[in-house]
Amino acid sequence: IEGMAGEGMTVRNAIMGLLENLSSDIDHSFKYFSYQLMKSKVLSLNKLILTGGSSHLKGLSEFLKSRLGIPVELADPLKNLNINNELYKKFNIEKLASNFALSIGLAYRAVQEES
Numbered sequence: 770i771e772g773m774a775g776e777g778m779t780v781r782n783a784i785m786g787l788l789e790n791l792s793s794d795i796d797h798s799f800k801y802f803s804y805q806l807m808k809s810k811v812l813s814l815n816k817l818i819l820t821g822g823s824s825h826l827k828g829l830s831e832f833l834k835s836r837l838g839i840p841v842e843l844a845d846p847l848k849n850l851n852i853n854n855e856l857y858k859k860f861n862i863e864k865l866a867s868n869f870a871l872s873i874g875l876a877y878r879a880v881q882e883e884s
Contacts, residue, residue, distance in 0.1 A: 788829070792836035820844040820870035846873040 795817065803811040817839055819830065830841040844867045857863065 788832055789836075792833055795833070796837060814839055817841045818844045820846075820867045822868055824867050825864075843867040844870045846870045 796814075799814045814837070817833060817837060819833075819841060820843075823829070824843055830843070834841045845863075846869055847862065847866045850873075852862065
């Protein structure tokens with residue numbers, strides 16, 4: 770998000786306020802969860818894992834890392850699954866893996882409920 774020029778700068782300026790709100794909302798949500806649900810037993814947020822299509826927004830991970838002061842990474846819900854390497858490379862699944870977090874989680878839950 771930093772270091773853009775021209776049209777990129779216009780886009781950056783348009784979304785910067787939204788990204789500031791996002792980082793603030795993440796921080797407030799953690800504080801609410803920690804206090805209300807865990808009675809302040811959870812003292813700090815030590816990592817943020819992003820999922821979904823918007824998680825691929827250029828510079829988002831770095832922006833959130835700088836605002837929240839914690840590591841930020843893309844989820845990889847496929848890392849523990851046995852996937853054919855040829856298919857993995859052919860469809861560039863590594864770059865798309867975080868988009869599948871919800872569907873893989875729901876499938877996993879359905880399998881768990883059946884057993």
